[in-house]
Amino acid sequence: MVSDKLLNPGQVGRELAPMFGKAVGSWTITRWVVEGVALRDGGRLKLKAIRLPAGYRISMADVESFIAELTRDRTGERPALDAKGRAARADAELEQSGW
Structure with a gap:
């Protein structure tokens, strides 16, 4: 992120x-940074940003x-899941199929 130019929300x-x-x-x-947007699964997706005294900076x-x-x-x-998410999805699919 150091090489990527950081912009304020207006930019x-x-x-x-x-x-x-x-x-x-x-x-x-x-x-989008503070509250995020609602996802179909009920979660929230937030835009990553750095908070500085002069405001947010975003790449x-x-x-x-x-x-x-x-x-x-x-x-x-x-969406791509990490190992924990894949395991939870597999457990849910097994439970749904009667295992």
């Missing part, structure tokens, strides 16, 4: 303008990762 919103057709408001970006790599994860959630693709 991130302007960088996203070509993707959304217009600039995304800085408060929307801040809301575009983190924004791209956030949008990719949100897209996977909205399109129905199963």
Whole structure:
């Protein structure tokens, strides 16, 4: 992250303008950092950011990762899980099948 340029929420919103057709408001970006967005499984996905005295700073790599994860959630693709999540999913599938 050291080599990636850190932007404030307003700058991130302007960088996203070509993707959304217009600039995304800085408060929307801040809301993604603080509150996140609701996922279909009931969880929340938050945009990674660094909190400095002058406000949040966000890398575009983190924004791209956030949008990719949100897209996977909205399109129905199963998100990549860590070992604990895979084990929980396997346990649930076994229990559902009667094991």
